[in-house]
Structure formats: structure tokens, C-alpha cells
């Protein structure tokens with residue numbers, strides 16, 4: 001994250017927190033979905049453009065091969081949510097955690113072996129998600145039930161939170177001990193975690209998730225993707241990115257709205273929505289991971 005995007009994230013979070021104190025929880029959820037459907041979906045809608053840009057061989061046939069693999073993967077993951085929902089959900093949470101951690105920490109100079117960095121990205125993301133889940137346990141378990149038909153006790157989330165917190169303490173302790181760079185930003189990062197906890201505690205699940213997902217993940221990611229594809233971030237390039245993403249964004253939003261109106265049940269909608277999010281998240285995580293690798297190598 002750059003200093004500029006981070007400042008935007010901090011200010012927007014406090015504005016949303018203030019909104020949370022004004023809005024009824026149902027309205028918060030509607031606003032949360034509006035944010036997720038706008039910037040959230042947009043930040044993943046150009047994965048095909050990224051894959052095309054990063055492909056070693058360019059051309060129409062490469063584009064169609066990438067498109068076919070992409071569609072195949074999305075259908076496969078979506079189907080896995082129907083057949084083995086708990087496994088699919090667990091893998092989705094681990095992938096998402098890594099993806100959130102990578103976006104948050106990619107720009108900081110951690111001089112550790114690659115595997116420690118990767119482990120740290122994953123544990124950091126898991127810690128943020130565990131905070132969100134444990135502070136909104138009832139709502140989370142209800143959605144997990146609509147996805148998987150398993151009714152877990154809130155204790156599971158509490159134990160999960162304790163285990164992940166211990167892992168997080170161990171790895172941050174190790175990095176703080178080993179690295180001056182890491183210690184330098186430590187207090188600032190801890191304050192962000194405190195801000196996330198307050199947001200997750202005060203907001204409803206979807207609003208809390210949307211605040212983190214949009215302002216701490218999607219907007220910084222959009223900034224990185226636009227800079228990577230068009231070499232510079234400005235209004236013209238942001239518009240070009242949005243134009244390229246528009247057809248994919250529209251298909252996703254129309255599909256989600258159709259799900260809602262066809263099933264007219266919030267439970268089924270949640271199940272379909274998170275399965276859909278997971279299905280597009282797998283190729284997205286891979287696209288962004290490859291993009292960061294290229295940026296580090298200095299060739300885009």
C-alpha cells in the first residue's frame with residue numbers, strides 16, 4: 001500500500017464507522033453489498049486483462065485459451081462448493097487470507113526467506129479474518145450453515161481465533177526480533193489492527209467485511225493493477241481500466257442480482273454469493289500473485 005492509498009483507507013474507515021453509528025443494521029448490509037458490488041467486484045473484473053498482459057505468448061489464440069481455463073476454473077470451484085462445501089470453504093478462507101496479507105504487506109521490505117514472508121502473509125490475513133469472524137460469530141455461523149448445512153458452535157470460532165492469534169504472535173515476535181524494518185512500522189500496524197477490531201465489533205458482518213474489503217484491499221489493489229497495466233495511475237488510466245473491466249463487472253453483477261430475485265431468500269443468496277466470490281477469487285489470487293512477482297522482478 002502506498003502512503004496515499006493508506007491515508008484514503010484510514011479516513012474512509014472512520015467515515016464508515018461514523019455511518020455505522022447512524023444506520024440500522026439492515027441498511028448497513030445493503031450499503032455493504034453496494035460497496036462490494038461496485039469497487040469489490042471491479043477490482044477482480046480485469047483478471048483476464050492481467051493474464052493477457054502477463055502471458056509469455058501474445059495473440060488471439062492465447063487469449064481464448066486463458067479465457068477457457070478461467071471459465072473452467074470458476075465452474076469447477078463453484079461446483080466444489082455444491083459437492084464438498086466445507087472443504088471448499090476452508091481452502092477459500094486460506095487462499096483469501098494469503099491474498100489479503102500479500103496485498104497489505106507486499107510493499108514493505110521484509111528481508112526474510114520467501115517461505116517466511118509467505119507464511120506471514122497467510123497468518124496476517126487469517127488473523128484479520130479471524131477477528132472479523134469472532135466478533136460477528138452468530139452471523140458468520142448462519143452463513144456457513146447456508147453454504148454447508150453444518151451448524152457449528154461459536155466455540156469453534158473462539159478456539160480458531162486463539163490458535164490463529166498465537167500463530168500471529170509467534171511470527172510477528174520472530175520478525176520483530178529479527179528485523180529493524182518490521183519493528184519500525186510495528187506500532188502503526190498494531191493501530192490498524194485495533195481500528196479493524198473496532199470496525200468489526202461495531203458494524204454488522206457485511207458492513208465490517210465491506211469496509212475492510214473495499215478500503216484496505218480493493219482500492220489499493222486497483223491502484224497497483226492500474227499502475228502495472230498502464231504504467232501510471234491517473235484519471236485517464238483509471239477510466240481505461242474501468243472500461244476494460246466493464247463487461248465482466250456487468251456479467252457478475254447481473255448474475256448476482258438475478259440470483260437474489262430468482263431465489264428471494266437471503267440464505268440462498270448468501271450461499272450463492274460467497275460461492276461465486278470464492279470461484280472468482282482463486283484465479284484472482286493467482287493473477288495478483290504473478291503481478292507482484294513481475295513487479296518485484298522489474299519487468300511488466
Ligand SMILES: CC1=C(/C=C/C(C)=C/C=C/C(C)=C/C=O)C(C)(C)CCC1
Pocket residue numbers: 044092093095096097099100129139140143144205209274277281284
Ligand atoms: C466474510 C464472510 C466469509 C468470508 C469471506 C471471504 C474470505 C472473502 C474473501 C474475498 C476475497 C479474497 C476476494 C478477492 O479479492 C464467509 C466465511 C464465507 C462467511 C461469513 C462471511
